[in-house]
Amino acid sequence: MADAVEFLKRCLPPASPAVSGPEWVRSLCGGLVGILLTGFLSTYLLGTSAPLLIAPMGASAVLLFGVPASPLAQPWSIIGGNFIASTIGVVCVFVIPDTVTGAAVAVALTIAMMQIARCIHPPSGAVALTTVLAAPLVHQIGFLYVLSPVGINTAVLLGTALFFNSFVGRTYPHRTPAPVRLHGTLDPRPSERIGFTTADLDAVLRQHGEGIDITRDELDFLFHEAEMRAYERRFGTIRARDIMSRDVIMVTPRTSQREARRLLREHDIKALPVVSEDRQLVGIVTQTDLMEHHRRHRSVTSAPGRLVRRLFYPKGGPIVASVLTSSVLSVQPETPATELVPMMTDSGYHHLPVVDASNRLVGIISQSDLIAALFSSRILEPEATASVANDEGPAALTAAD
Numbered sequence: 001m002a003d004a005v006e007f008l009k010r011c012l013p014p015a016s017p018a019v020s021g022p023e024w025v026r027s028l029c030g031g032l033v034g035i036l037l038t039g040f041l042s043t044y045l046l047g048t049s050a051p052l053l054i055a056p057m058g059a060s061a062v063l064l065f066g067v068p069a070s071p072l073a074q075p076w077s078i079i080g081g082n083f084i085a086s087t088i089g090v091v092c093v094f095v096i097p098d099t100v101t102g103a104a105v106a107v108a109l110t111i112a113m114m115q116i117a118r119c120i121h122p123p124s125g126a127v128a129l130t131t132v133l134a135a136p137l138v139h140q141i142g143f144l145y146v147l148s149p150v151g152i153n154t155a156v157l158l159g160t161a162l163f164f165n166s167f168v169g170r171t172y173p174h175r176t177p178a179p180v181r182l183h184g185t186l187d188p189r190p191s192e193r194i195g196f197t198t199a200d201l202d203a204v205l206r207q208h209g210e211g212i213d214i215t216r217d218e219l220d221f222l223f224h225e226a227e228m229r230a231y232e233r234r235f236g237t238i239r240a241r242d243i244m245s246r247d248v249i250m251v252t253p254r255t256s257q258r259e260a261r262r263l264l265r266e267h268d269i270k271a272l273p274v275v276s277e278d279r280q281l282v283g284i285v286t287q288t289d290l291m292e293h294h295r296r297h298r299s300v301t302s303a304p305g306r307l308v309r310r311l312f313y314p315k316g317g318p319i320v321a322s323v324l325t326s327s328v329l330s331v332q333p334e335t336p337a338t339e340l341v342p343m344m345t346d347s348g349y350h351h352l353p354v355v356d357a358s359n360r361l362v363g364i365i366s367q368s369d370l371i372a373a374l375f376s377s378r379i380l381e382p383e384a385t386a387s388v389a390n391d392e393g394p395a396a397l398t399a400a401d
Contacts, residue, residue: 026168030065033164038157045152052149054130056082057157059123064161069174069218072121078158081121085110086150089131093138103132174218240340241333243373244354244363250275253282253321260320261290271351271364274324279360281353283324293323330355333362340370 019027038061039053046052060082063073071077089106096102106128114120127150131138138145165172201220250273251260260272264287274283330353331340343349344367354363 026170027066030161030164030168031061034061034065034157034160037160038153041156042149042152045156046148052152054127054149054153056123056126056130057153059126060121060154060157063121063123064157065164068161068165068170068172073161074173075158075162077119077121078124078154080117080119081110081114081124082127082150082154083146084113084117084119085124085127086131086146087143088113089128090138090143090145092128092132093135099132099135102135103129106132238337238373239333240331240335240337240352240354240365241363243337243369244333244365245369246363248273248361248364250279250361251285251320252276253319253324255320257290257293257318257320257323260285261287261294264290269366272320273328273353273361273364274320275361281328281330281355281359281361283326284328284351284353285320285324286351289323289325293318328353330359331365332356337370337373340365341374344370 035053035058038057042052060078063070064078067073085106088109092102092106092109096105107125110125110128114124131145131150134145141148162172201223205219249263249267249269251263253274253276255274263272264270271284271286273281274285276282329343329347329349331343333354333356335354340352343352350367352365353361354365356362
């Protein structure tokens, strides 16, 4: 008996990860609302007295409300899958007299056609089977069966899923972030040039050649997230406060552009945080911003043009407020260095202002600061590993000044 229990434990592990309490409630409520509305609205639209609800909609509800991020639950999957399944089922009813044979052929052809159309939806197999088993009704209405009840049930359930998932804060249909291309080139992102790459994932998927219940882009995203967690274990002691520059050269919105350009040249830097009088971060101005503004206005050299500029800018010309970028990305002092890496590599940020809880500027991080910190921590890693091995606890890794 004990051997049998142990065998079952090895062969029947939980296949799905546990979900959080709020997600469990959302799934429960979604299934309830989805099937209720599908049944009531479908019956109302056709003006019948009997409920118009086919059994496969229950399986579709599990996907649309239980795992809405799955490729099997996306709109094209349920629309295309159910249309293919019901159409094939109707054809099999008229062509194959034997019910069992017709059901088997309908399900098999549905699977094959869904794979070709890339709209795999498991409940559609049940739609094909249900269509064949409803042969008397199909003989009466023919291909109208595809529209009613299958089409109407599908449309109402999908519409409910779109509204409900959006209402509870889920992203549905599920969208994978578009790849970021820096500088308009075809080069892969810097984080993908070494170590785990998308090409590696493609090679493994081709090697196995099996269908999986997750998109390739989602796999790529999850693997990179896991990789970042591994990096955080290695470099997790480094925070933004450890590597930021504290003596920040900054300007106000009223600072002249001429003065801003002088500061950039004098301190050999490429960007200046823009702050208010009480040091609240309001934006950032870069060398490129100032150069582009100067290029656009350098043609104003005539006497009237110079007069107009003096009238509008009586204290040294244009001011920083006219060129600053207000939607600036900032980080907190406690932000781990591992979170800064994708911001500065894949998103194209060269400088990250560091602000406190009141949005007051306390420092700034450049790409050079980050590279130096990671390089220093890598050198110190063997020392940290040895420290852990000797039960001395994790070594404190800090960036070199």
